[in-house]
Amino acid sequence: MDLSPDKRERILAAASRLIVRNGLQCSMSAIAEEAGVATGSLYNYFDSKEALVRGVYGRVAEVMTERLSAPPDPASSHEERVRRYIERYIDFIWEDPLRARLFDYLDNNPLMPISEAAAIFGQFVDHAIEMLQEAQAVGVVRAGPVSLMASFVRGAIRNTLKRRRMSETPFSREERAHIAQMCWDSIAVH
Template identity: 65%
Template sequence: MDSVPDKRERILAAAARLIVRNGLQCSMAAIADEAGVATGSLYNYFVSKEALVLGVYTRVSEVMAAQMTATPESEVGEREQVQRYIDRYIEFIWEDPQRARLFDYLDNNPLITLEDASRLFRAFVGHGIAMIEAGQAVGVVRPGSPTMIMSFVRGSIRNSLRRRRLHGSVLPAADRQLVADMCWAAIAA
């Protein structure tokens, strides 16, 4: 049982663990059991499995937005802002293997509408696009679709680190820097 006292949060955490472990084949009863709540109680918080999955997506988007949309420091230029974002994203993906696997699973098995995904991830995606546009405006980021550029950076980081994680639980500083340098080299003007 999870040590989180709030039932809704326990349910979301349990659902996330089971989705990572078993995919979406997990039953509401199994999620309730994992969360340490009665199945009927689970339905007081989420009226359906779809609503619960939407809740898991919402939680992931909130955590991503909180960690990745830090306001830029005024004395830092656009290049440094993009490079810091790359570093933060590497840390975000590496620091919690379960969250990274959950994000990959949800990203590769979209169970919500494109409209819901756009709404949930708007702050996170919008922040990255605005940052790339600002970098392009001053000539430090290559021309091209800001959406495509940010998708490339985030996907490159997730894929590189997923494969690196197969070789151990430690990400050496040299490997972390290599990933950051390759991302920057790919998008620099």
């Protein structure tokens, strides 16, 4: 059986859209229809709805890791690395409203045990933890559990931008900078 990466991506994108729209009440046949594939073909890629949901989680984790876990510029300071991470996370959440809503849904409605989700998002989470531990070691990030700090900053960004999307006015550079500064201030040594 010849499986097409493009078809797999279409299925994951369709499932993401329907999960955002309807939650998990969407059927496999509705996902197949949204993706423009036969329902039987969908099962060639995902043997169950649970496997498809894991695929959606996995795709979100892949994109997050690709976009936000870039190796640090060795010439940059630890403060610059953390600030750049915060700014990239703001951009990541802001640039794709559907992805942001999907992530919000998955975060607020865990569809699998935390241990399984942790394994899927492990590389992304480990990158943030390592970056913050290094920044802590040189004294630019406050003492405390770095995994808690990373979650706090990401959650603050997601929730702030979720509410900001309700506004009709464009998201300004000043607002972006203000959010980034508030996040930095919440974890920085002052």
